[in-house]
Amino acid sequence: MRGMVLFTAAVLAAAGCAAQQQSGTAGAAGAGVTATGVKVGGVLTKTSATGYSTKDAEIGARARFERANAAGGVHGRRIEFVGAEDDTQDAAKGDAAAKKLVQKDGVFALVPVHAPNFGGAAFLEQQGVPWFGWATGPQWCGTKTGFGYNGCLAPKPGAGSQTWWGRQMADLLGGAQGKTVWVQTSDSSGSKYGGKTISQSFEAAGFTVVGVNSALPAAAPPPDWLPYVNKIMTSNQGKAPDVVVSVIAGTKFNAGLYAALKKAGYKGVLTDATSYDANILKDPAQAQAFEGVIAAPMFEPFESSAPEIRQMREDVEAVVPGTRLTQHLAIGYWSADIFLKVLEQTGKDLTRQKFLDTANSGFTYESAGFGRIQYPKDHDEPNGCGALVRIQGGAFQVARNMKCFDNVPLKP
Amino acid sequence: MSELLGYVLSGLVTGAIFALMGSGLTLSYAATGVFNFAHGAIGFLAALLHYELTVGLGVPSWAAAAAAVGVFAPALGYALHKAMFRGLAQAGETAQIVGTIGLTIALPALGLFLVDLLGWLPVDVAHPRGLGPTPAATVTVLGTALDTDQLITFGFAVLAAAGLWVFLRHTPYGLRTRACVDRRGLARLRGIDADATSAVAWMLSSALAALAGVLAAPVLGLDSHAYTVLLFASATAAVFGRLRSVPWTFAAGLALGVVQNLVAGYADVFEEVTGLRTAVPVILLFAGLVLLNRSRERVAGSTAEDAPPPDYLAGLPAWRRRLPWAAGLAALLAFAFTAPDYYVGVAAQGLVLALIFCSFVVVTGIGGMVNLAQAAFAAMAALTCGWAFASGLPFFAAIVLGVLAATAVGVLVALPALRLGGRILTLATLALALLADQVLFQVDAFSNGTIGWPLPAIGFGFADTTSPRVRVVVLLALIAVVAWLVRNLERSASGRAILAVRSAPAAATTSGLSAPRAKIMLFALASAIAGLGGVLFAVSKGSITATDLPAFAGFVWLAVVVLQGVRRIGGAVLGGLIAAGFPELLANWGVSAHVGAILFGLGGVILAKHPDGVLAQLAERRHRRSPTSRPAVPQAPPASERVASAAGTAGRGDGEGPLFVLDRVVAGYGDCTVLRGVSLEVRAGEVVALLGANGAGKSTTCAVAAGDLPLTGGRVLLDGLDVTPWPAHRRARAGIFLAPEGRGVFPGLTVEENLRTWLPDPAPVYDRLPQLAARRTVAAGALSGGEQQLLTLAPALVRPPKVLIADEPSLGLAPRVVEQVFALFAELRERGVALLLVEEKATEALAVADRVAFMRLGEITWTGDRGDVDDDRLTAAYLGVA
DSSP: OHHHHHHHHHHHHHHHHHHHHHHTTTTOTTTTBOSSEEEEEEEEOOSOTTOOOOTHHHHHHHHHHHHHHHTTOBTTBEEEEEEEEEOTTOHHHHHHHHHIIIIISOOSEEEEEEOTTOOOHHHHHHHTOOEEEEEOSTTSTTOSSEEEEEEESSOOTTSEEOOHHHHHHHHHTTOOTTOEEEEEEESSHHHHHHHHHHHHHHHHTTOEEEEEEEEEOSSSOOSOOHHHHHHHHTTBTTBOOSEEEEOOOSHHHHHHHHHHHHHTTOOSEEEESSOOOGGGGSSHHHHHHHTTOEEOOSSOOTTOOOHHHHHHHHHHHHHSTTOOOOHHHHHHHHHHHHHHHHHHHHOSSOOHHHHHHHHTTTEEEEETTTEEEEETGGGTSBOOEEEEEEEETTEEEEEEEEEEOOOEEOOO | OHHHHHHHHHHHHHHHHHHHHHHHHHHHHHHHSOOOTTHHHHHHHHHHHHHIIIIITOOOHHHHHIIIIIIIHHHHHHHHIIIIIHHHTTSOHHHHHHHHHHHHHHHHHHHHHHHHHHTOOOOOTTOOOOSSOSSOOEEEETTEEEEHHHHHHHHHHHHHHHHHHHHHHHSHHHHHHHHHHHOHHHHHHTTOOHHHHHHHHHHHHHHHHHHHHHHHHHHHOSOHHHHHHHHHHHHHHHHHTTTTOHHHHHHHHHHHHHHHHHHHHHOGGGGGSTTTTTTHHHHHHHHHHHHHOOOSSOSSOOTTTSOOOOOTTTTSOHHHHHHHHHHHHHHHHHHHHHSOHHHHHHHHHHHHHHHHHHHHIIIIIITOOOOSOHHHHHHHHHHHHHHHHHTTOOHHHHHHHHHHHHHHHHHHHHHHHHHOOHHHHHHHHHHHHHHHHHTGGGOHHHHOTTTOEEOOOOBOSSOBTTSHHHHHHHHHHHHHHHHHHHHHHHHSHHHHHHHHHHHOHHHHHHTTOOHHHHHHHHHHHHHHHHHHHHHHHHHHHTEEOTTSSOHHHHHHHHHHHHHHOTTSHHHHHHHHHHHHHHHHHHHHTTOOHHHHHHHHHHHHHHHHHOTTHHHHHHHHHHHHHOGGGOOOOOOOOOHHHHHHHHHHHHHSSSSSOOSEEEEEEEEEETTEEEEEEEEEEEOTTOEEEEEEOTTSSHHHHHHHHHTSSOOSEEEEEETTEEOTTOOHHHHHHHTEEEEOSSOOSOTTSBHHHHHHTTOSOOHHHHHHOHHHHTTTTSBGGGSOHHHHHHHHHHHHHHSOOSEEEEESTTTTOOHHHHHHHHHHHHHHHHTTOEEEEEESSHHHHHHHOSEEEEEETTEEEEEEEGGGOOHHHHHHHHHOOO
16 A cells, blocks of 8 residues: 555656646647648537537638638638537537647637537637637637637626517517517526527517427427427417527427427417528428528528628639538638638737737627627627528528627526 | 317327337347347337438338338347347346447447448438328327327337237247246247247347337437437336336336326426426336336346356466556556647546546446446536535535535435346436436536536646646546555455345345445445546546536446456456547547447447456456366267267167167366266166255256256267257257256246147147146146146146156155156156156155166266165265265
């Protein structure tokens, strides 16, 4: 026993020396930056047990970086995009992927990060590595290094919370007065939080929220929708509500809910944040379930005539001809776009610290593509911009173009 | 009221899917003893095939379903039976659980990989098609709107249930299956090919899983995860069928569907507790396990099933045994101080896992209990630590509190373990793990929502754990402490008490050992270790969230450790390093992640052959190679000599050759040889009495004769034909009938069904033995001892075998019944049957015997005619005096 203690002590001492030697080189200045290039890589949920995949974000980011490189790079430096790791929606794998990119591949920043259960936040914040992507989870918010392309979508109580969805819907429906809304979430704390922010958005726009329900099982779609649909159909004093907002992730969930609501005779408006996805129109049964649904993307729809969208289409066509534009592709594209803007403003003399200082001291950037982004403000709240798209006759139509609205403080 | 009716009706449809899935689970478990965690994965594969055929290739939906359910699934079941389940059935519980968990991961990966490889339609989770029209039409039944897919689901479930009932109750296959479920060993002795029966059970069970899978696909989508969730719900139904009764499982499945609907429809009071309603099947699973499935036999693992492998390295000096480990440690330390940060980080992550894995060594390796909740313990400790630190406690105190919390949860889990044993305990830990994931960790105040808690590094003044090198050293030191603890535990009085409780719970209790105390201690220690590992996991990551250590990770961990060897800390360390390093290697080689999952499943196949893991297998291989290690088994004489001696014995007597010959048989159990060259012969129409004291090897001789025990030397001849390599069921069909010690009846089958296992038509038996005719519909287990012995021998009367071997036929019977039994033997002799009667009590046997053989210490000491036996010979035979 005494031998072991001595051994342990000796080993610990040796480790201590080594660690001190190491600390000099960790987080070295100029990591990932050379005179001619900046190395960048991303973390996506390319595959997952539930089938959710954000892999298209890689094409989007690559398309934007290729255009920058074609224009001579940023301050003479080309973007060396090493591609994106797959975290399989597993927090531990996301953490490992972030470590691999920073420690093994030696990237300057992580672009795009688009993984709902990303686990590398603590490591990146501690190492001072910037990361850009879609900030759907609270691990993004309140950091100095995590840059959501449209701000932090999981604000803390008291911080700003979006109102654009409710207000855009009110504009679309010709006013919110006297109209009722049902918000459907699933039985997990993440989905319940989403239900809170979104019902607040509709209340701010003047709608009457008649119910926020989280009865749906979180793990897999319920085999039987009847009990859930019955509740909705009688929530508005025995009648159906005017609007049903679905805050459930997953096409399968939404398809099931919408088909069941229609089977029960629902005639009102259906809206959600995830249905702006060309894949769902491929299957006739599914297209029927989604007919008339109002999708709420947080970027300018691809059907828009804005020049930024035409540019995006051209950029993507140059990289992978024939690619269909998707939500995740757009998120990758706009994340890369904002990263390049910060890179440009930082100037010729580039380190991670200088980059972060530039981004976090009053950075503002506007684009028709994603609205407007301001850091450090949008580290703590969403940028408050969004659009509406209607699914009609098996195709998408722009219902409301991208527009930004003021946030309201999130109630506890 | 109509709303309630609607919930019940459409709940029955959902329940039909649970019922189908659950019935297959119960069927395969009852018939083979393997609880198949991969049952849902088989359903997923069938649904995937159906999708590819319909959406991808345009095959009509009904034809695709027929191909997936009627052809593909049975073929898959058969292949899995051959490759894995057959071996797993003999491999002990831990290997069984781990093997099928491996399949759960490997099968979907294999399917998706093949789809990629063949260039088939990429899987789109949301678009599988139902069996009915697409899109489904709506039909109103009793005021409830149901769609055509739902109606088809219910219709098929009813059809499948009826078909299954007819199959099991009214076909010879069904009878054989039920006989195997009842007493597998006896079934083999009655000429039932238990292996073929298992194959049928697996094919049928796979087809049921596939049917459920195809029917559920339009609702669940092609999501392998959703199929695993479906499996857990179906397991609830199976548990309510006590894992034995298919009809009860079916009914429970239907009821579960209705209960889920009612909870979703009416139980709004639970809304405040996130996850509680989702967890209804899991809560029912746990309740069902605790209330219905109290273990009546074994309470922890048993020596019979989970015997440790022999210590093949026992002969090596201590330094030689430790040399590979010392070298490995030195290499790891050298690596830690020279390799780049990133790779050292991977090694450190591996050691974090290794520390958690050490807890499996305690609870499974030493305690013989399989615990699937280990990830929940680790998460519990990490979250508690994070919460306590965020609430302002000093970091060290927070760590201690975290470990204590895990220990407390471990003790809580140990409480049901006191009542339950074996697979039931495993399922209970599974239920608790899922419950922790779905309810406890969803409490925002505890897990801080989805953001979790940040944790600082552990500092030592001169260094802290942000450096992976420091983490490697700290973890090695902690693992050393755990190894030292485990070693002391094994050698202490408590360790011996645990082993006693594990091997023979009843004997341990009568020796004054407290089984509850031993188990609670094991669980407390194991969960403390897992908790410490969980805290270090969080510390090295810098934060902990509720989803960092999901329940399913615990299953995979168990599989990784068991593959290396769960009885030693070395296996845990190796497992941890492999778990962290292997994905890294695959990524470096650019191999698809599916391939990793498939390889992991192959591990299960290996486990079916080597249930004690890689380390034990390496030691065994070394042992086999070494020339000094051959056991000193009496060598069988060369073939020429054997033929001569057989001819010699055949030449003796009435000029008619012996019908049944044991020729210098050597046999035993493992390394222990029992029979040391036994030769015996029985002629047609002759009764040979084999006498000897307790432990002489008489029952082993019977087992060898019937083919229940393989020979290591010598041979068995029937009618001059060498039947040595034949398995028991083939020998039985060739006419060797063994009435085993105790009673040779299937207690769960009726008298009529018992007779039908050997006779196509039992009517003649009833003519001969009217007392059985009166009780033909009674379960054999309810008969008196005498009636059971008559029932054992009755089939032989109607369809006389060539050879009848009776092991202690008079044991425990009333004298009048003994008379009746021996009258039967006399009658069989008249009809030309060769009889071998094995008895400890000589009197009755000697009364009918023509010849007598005495047996002592695995050898025949004397053979001769009945007339040559006198009291001196009897005394000599039993007391060993010359």
